[in-house]
Structure formats: structure tokens, C-alpha cells
Amino acid sequence: MSPQSRYWLGFHLIPHMGAVRILQLKQTFGTLENAWKSSDGDLRQVGLPQNAYEAIIKQRKQVDLNAEWQRIADHHITFITLDDESYPADLRVIPDPPPVLYIQGKLTEADSLALAIVGTRRATRYGRDVTTMFARQLASRGVTIVSGMALGIDTAAHQAAIDGGGRTIAILGCGIDITYPKENYELAQRISQHGALISEFPLGTPPTGNNFPRRNRILSGLSLGVLVTEAPIKSGALITAETALEQNREVFAVPANIFNKVGQGCNQLIKDGATLVTDAGDILDALNVAYVRVTTKQKTEQVSPESNTEKIVLQLLETDPLHIDDIIRLSQLSANDVIAALTLLELKGLAITSGPMQYSRSIR
Template structure:
């Protein structure tokens, strides 16, 4: 998919229009519906414009000569000349149809990467910036499976759950979209610099903010409305009761999108936001099929959800380069031929299996493990080390451990 080819003057007119003080997306869309393109709007008389948007806004449009406009135009032209960068206007056929359904769609989008993903069936996955080990693992596994089913995964590039969602989806042809609260030429948080470049290469980065715009707190609620608007539904993986992820979920509900939430322990602070959404009508999600039953998807050939064991047991592919395999080169049999959980359990010694059997779904203090297993400190620490190195558990602050694989095991 290609964007419309715009002249320098046409790009300047779009930037001038959106930079006019007091003229927001709703007014711009109304003006465009009447006059067509920005050049035609600026050619109107003050009286004609006043009949459409009132005398005050008409005067602002006729006087519009925003400070720094020439510099902004030059910056956009330089950026748009780079392969993979797209300047998308509200009048462009490449503009995502799902965003046209929301109340105030952004007039301009800056897209870096695969433009066609903005028109694909999509699901947002959002959650806490301080996700637990289990929450991050769940997120990456769900994102991996859903992307291989044909859903593009949308999130906000934040730390924690967002990052896990992007990483889980990257290896799929459906890939992932990161919606930014900054300009598309910046990366926030800086810790996700490498991840953002992977997404730009194999997925897409989207922003409504002018190039060079730095992170500001007020930008992120607006970013959240785009995350919801680009998708058919939102999955909240982990969230506290005051999380911004709940805002995204509620915006999605108001837009008529599906809302999903993964439940957790009643004792876990980051499960309470999900439980609140479920009480309010979100669909409780235990496996990938719970989402696929509600969201249209492509069903890519070889998709792991086409196998009998397609719930949430698929592990993310190990791909050090995070390169996006194509449908011709991807081998779906890899997941089926991987060692089973029980085969891996058989490699653990008896003490490690005893400890694993004693762990439940909540973070567990070491003192409780010692009581449950009746192992002395040295043997217990050795078993915990074996389990941590094998990816079965994660160490948490405060001398606690959390199990991140939950296949049944007997000591």
C-alpha cells in the first residue's frame, strides 16, 4: 500500500491547517468534508468560512501563519524522503479505516514501517509498566500466538507489558504496531531504542504528534485512544486499579471494540485492574481461543492456533535477530516438535521437582517453601537455582519466588 504523492506545497498546506490555533480535528474534518483539501480551505473568503466554523475560527484560519512552519515543513520533507517513512493525511486512501470510526481522528499520521499493517485485523495488548514475571510471560506467549493467527498486535512501546507484547509479535508476518506519545522520529522510553528499531524494520511505528515532539504526560491518554481505535479489541494482561491501561480498555468499550482481561490471584495488586474490568463486563481470558472466538482474524497457513493444542501453551520462538520470517520460510512444525513440558520436567532432579510441586500461582516466600518441602537451606537453594536457570521460576524482591510455567508435576 502506498500513500498519495503530495507536492511540497500540499504538505505545507496540511501542516499549516493543523497548526492553526483553535482548529481541532473535528473542525478540520468538517472543513475538509465541504471544501476537499487544505488549499481550497485557505482560498475561501472569511465570510464563507464563518458560515461553516464561525467568525472566530474563520479569522484564525485566514491569519494562519504559524511560527516555525517553514522549519517544520522542511523537517517533514526530509523525514518523508527516507524509505519506509510515510506522511498520511486524513484524505489519503492509506489512512486506517478503523480510525475514521472514532470521534476525533487525527488529521495527520506519521508512520514508520509497514503501512499495510494499519489495515490488518488487530488486537491491542496493554498493561502495567511493572509487570510480574508471570504477567510478562503470559503477554509474550499470547502476543506470539495471536500474531501467528493473523492478528497484528498493537501497543504503546512502554516498559513492561507493552514491550513484551511487541516482542512476542515481532517474529510473525502479522507483526506489531507501536503507537507513540512522541514524534515518530524519537524513542521513548530510551531503554526501548533497539526494540523500536526492530518494530520499524518489521512492523510499524505510528504517531499523530509532529516530528521532534518529546514525551509529555498529557500525550499518553491521546495515544491510548489511537491504540484502541486501530484495533478490533483490547486485552489487558496485568493492571493495577489506577492503571492507564484501564483507560485504554474503557475507550475501546466506548468505541464498540471488544475488551478482554487476564485474571490473576486475588492477592496480586496487578490483577485487581483486570478483575475490575471483568466485573464491568470484559471477557475473562484463559487461552488464546477465548479471543479468537470474538475477533475476526486471517488464520495464516501453519498457524499454531490451527493445531489441537492451541490455547496458551505456545512459547515465543527463539530468534536472536528478531527477523520477521515470511510465510514461505516459516516452519510451523517447529513449535510442535519442541520438547514438551513433561520432557523438560524429566530433566530436573528430585529436589527441584519437589520445589516446583510446592509452588502455587502466587509469589511464595522462601520460608514457606522450606516449610512445604522440608528441604534444608543448601538443598533448597540449589533446587531454586536449577529451576531459575531452566526458566521455571523467577526470583522476586523480598525473598520470594514466582513460578512462570504451570504444567502439573509430581515430586
């Protein structure tokens, strides 16, 4: 942490002061300390917009840098700036990098191999299962999973990454001293132990609606690509995907049941050019990333159906191929449940399509 960090903090706490304007001050005065201590007249010569100039004049007299620095220390937060070597390299080069980052936990060199997984807060069982499968597969191969710690898809992604023995990073839309949503308090603690919580917002910043689209640029900026596992047409996940494209990141999407509106955002992304993926290998191949790490247990572990629905459907396929209508009739399950189960069984390599709407058990 450099001696100049507290002055980065000071200017970051002032409205209308983003990375470009803070760097403009640094270039003009040599250091941010000089800028902070400069006269009103010298500041005016910098050529900042009037609202930014007036905010600096007013706020720097009110900000207690020592007190703000102590608050950071009290919360055991790591504070890094664009000046620091530890600032993530991939994030540094996006068009509008955050000038500072508040971090609980730890970033490592391994996090340069990261993928963002995003989706709807109102996830279906299928969406959660697919997310869990992808996050666990990727984490087990050394890919850091980045998400936003929201309910639904985000929560499933973080939990699966940790359960898969990997690392995960949560990008927050509020101050790092606030847990949002409150239901994820324990998850936040686990993330900080197996990765990091990150926010660009000052301590105490509430989770207002405008913060979440803004934080999305960090989510995609830290990642090699973004995977959308389940999202409706109007979803914040699609904003993240759009931001990823603007940052020259890859966008991946899991195909959804055409009768289920909650996943139509994924289908639209695929129509628009996102890469359709059905397992982690598709993503790693697209990113030209080698399979980094597979534990001995995972090398020998037999993939098996996880839910009762999957087990019922797979048992019906033991002998002969069946049409989907016959599977629905024999299983006495709903059409949606059967479709979801068949999709997951195919993703796991346990079932295959053997004809039009016909399925059979794969030979393993």
C-alpha cells in the same frame, strides 16, 4: 500521497484544528488548498469557533509548508491523511479519528487482524511472562500486536511479537522523531522493520502526560480488541480498555493473583464484564477469528517450562499430585513465585488443578 497532503499537514499544525474542523473547511471550500489560500473574510464565514479562526489567521502566515514537508522526507516518514485510501479502515470509523498519521515502517492488509496488548510499566515477572506467551502465540497465528512501546508490558508485547515471527505496531505519545522511552531505541528500530511506528503528533512533540490518554484511542481503534495482561486499579491500561468499549471493541483480561496489587485492575475488568482469557485460543474464539498461520516448527514444537522456577515446580509434580503448601515447602521457593509458576504452567497446559489447592502434571 495526494497533492492535498501538505495542506492537511498545514492545518494539522494549527492549534484547535481536529479532524471535524479540517473536514468542515474541506467541505466549505472544496479542497484544503482553497481553504489555506482563502481570505480572512471567507474563513470567518465557515463558522469555526473564534479560537480556531484566530489560530488559522495567525499560524498559516508562519507555517512554512515546504520546510515542514522536507522534515518529513528527511526522517523517511510516510504521511497519510483521512483522504488517503491507505488510511486504516477501522481507525477511520472511530468517533474522533486522527486527521493525519506519521508512520515509520509499513502498514499492510494483514494489520486489519490486530489486537492491542497493554498493561503496567512496573510489570512483574508473571506479567512479562504472560504477555510474552500471549503475544507470541497470537503473532505466530498472523495477528498483529499493537501496543504503546512503554516499559513493562508494552515492551514485552512488542518483543514477543517480533520473536514469534509476526508483526507489531507501536502507537507513540510523542513526535515520531523522538524515541520514548530512550531505553527502547533499539526496540523502535526493530518495530519499524517488523511493522510500524505511528504517531498523530507533529514532529518534535515531547512525550507530555496529556498525549498518552489521547493516543489510546488510536491504539484500540486499530485493533479488534484490547488485552490487559497486568495492571493495577489505577492504570492507563484501564483507560485504554474503557476507550475500546466506547469504540465497540472487545476487552480481554488475564486473571491476577488476588494478593498482588499490581494485577487487580485485570480482576476488576473481569468483574465488570471483560472476557477472562488464559490462552490465545480464547481470544481468537471470542473474535471468531480462524487460526491464520502456524509454522511447521511451531506445530511440532514441544511446549516446555522456560524459567528455573517453572522447572523446579514441574519436577515436583512428576509423580504425585501435591498441595500448594507442599510445593512451597519442598521447592523452598516463596509463595508468590510458586503461585506465578503454577499459573504459567497451567496456561501452557503443563500442569492442571487436580483438587482444592492441589496440582499435578498434565498428561501430554
